[in-house]
Amino acid sequence: MLHRYSSVITLVLIMVTALFMPQVSFAADAVPAAMAPAEGDHVESHGAPAAPVSTTPWWIWPLSLFIVTFILGILAVLGGVGGGVLYVPIIGGFFPFNIDFVRGAGLLVALAGALAAGPGLLKRNLASLRLALPVALIASAAAIVGAMIGLALKPNVVNTLLGATILFIVIIMATAKKSDFPIVPKPDNLSQSLGIMGIYREESLGKDVEWTVHKTLPGLLLFIVIGSMAGMFGLGAGWANVPVLNLLMGAPLKISVATSKFLLSITDTSAAWVYLNQGAVLPMIVVPSLVGIMLGSIVGVKILAKAKPKAIKWMVIGLLLFAGLRSLLKGLGIWP
DSSP states (O other): OTTTTHHHHHHHHHHHHHHHSOOOOOOTTOOOGGGSOOTTOOOOOTTOOOOOOOOSOTTHHHHHHHHHHHHHHHHHHHHTOOHHHHHHHHHHHHSOSOHHHHHHHHHHHHHHHHHHHHHHHHHTTOSOHHHHHHHHHHHHHHHHHHHHHHHHSOHHHHHHHHHHHHHHHHHHHHHOOOOSSOOOSSOOHHHHHHTOEEEEEETTTTEEEEEEOOOHHHHHHHHHHHHHHHHHHOOOSHHHHHHIIIIISOOOHHHHHHHHHHHHHHHHHHHHHHHHHTTOOOHHHHHHHHHHHHHHHHHHHHHHTTSOHHHHHHHHHHHHHHHHHHHHHHHHTSOO
8 A cells, every 4th residue: 555655655755845945055165044144234354255155946956866866776776785885975975965964864865775674574584683683782882983973073084084985895895705605614602692593494495594603703893893984974884794794704695685784774773863963964855865765776676687787786886986086085175
């Protein structure tokens, strides 16, 4: 029933955004109307040129954002990456929005996808609560700290670090290998104490697969870094969760991907509250972004059956490389 009326709900959301949001331009060099001098007021410039007021209609930015995020939603599905990884560097690099607002919206974009997928993954016994909960406790606490640090940094510093992080992600995506069923000779004491093990149905083999993990302590320590980066840059963390769970700790690939998706619903929620509390979440940015990503993901799923995954993967890597360089050069002042 909900799926039947999804288009109506989408139109209502867009109309609510258009009707009730203030007519504000998000141009980086714009001056807020409340700060503009009244006619006849004497203004001393002290030799400083007045900042130009943007003449771009306010509705151009939400509309452009919807179109771009719709395309990103398609690419995210086809490339097998989270929407937040594409969203933050591209919107932050090529739209005139403050990077704090972009990161806040990026967390909610990643969170929306995780919340939509989480219940189904748990129902199918693919997302493991025993694996997710200790990881989520560490990553969510680190994400809160990362979000607070990120909001305290200057925009140019954030852009520089964001660009370097995106380029690092590109290297991981281009070189990392995946293992469907990693070999775990023996579970370590920590994983046994936490009961991190399970059984899931592998349809491709037609049998149940038992799994366990090892190297649990190094994996948990890495999630401190992953959570901090997720909160600081609003990227989500699927790009890092899966390699650590799969290649380091030895969880099967399907368990790693599903648990990573479920993890985002906890980690990103923790960081998103910090941005929300600081006023860094604007509905005019968030609403068209969420609607665009969700509709794009629906279209991407339908295209996925006919697309060539390898070609799409390299296209996404190229897009991330360009966006990462843009953020890095913007932060360094080379490409403002």
